[in-house]
Amino acid sequence: MAAAQKVQQLIDDNAVVVFSKSYCPYCRSTKRTLDDLGAKYYVIELDQEDDGSEIQDALAKISGQRTVPNIYIGKEHIGGNSDLEARKNKDLKNLLKNAGAIA
Template identity: 40%
Template sequence: MAQQFVNSKLRANKVVVFGKTSCPYCHKAMDLLKKCNLTSEHLEYCDIATQSDMDDIQDYLLKITGARTVPRIFFGQKCIGGYSDLHALEEKGELIPILKQIGAL
């Protein structure tokens, strides 16, 4: 179930943030991504705290990304990491070019 849930969200031209509403870094990640003017078609926030199998989802995220912490941010099928990784891309001026490259902008 967890694998199906995660994989059903991932698309080539989409940014997906798996997080929890109680996580301040999840909110920071979404705020930063919203500043990029992504449309709702290309940006999705998945609050895993609302899922009955939240622990299984985090275990699956650990399996495919190497971490079970949130946020787990995917650009297309690839996990770029968490908020600090996203912020680093923005600081280096790489965020917008990557979003354009995957077709999210």
């Protein structure tokens, strides 16, 4: 229960949240995409958190996605890296702007 509350708090308190693992190449790609757009975002590296596996279990229940990266923009579940990349040339900039992650 505490992990689910922590996840929801992170989603509610941040314009963009990336649930990540430090060694994951797809997570690195997501962070690079957000960096390239100048987005402000919060990253939580699940492999470096004591409750990382509990957080990952909570994410699976909340979003239906267990894999990382697990991305939220403006409290909306975006999906993973391929979902983020698919939106890059469509509505990603507007989504980030509307969430307050970019000027």
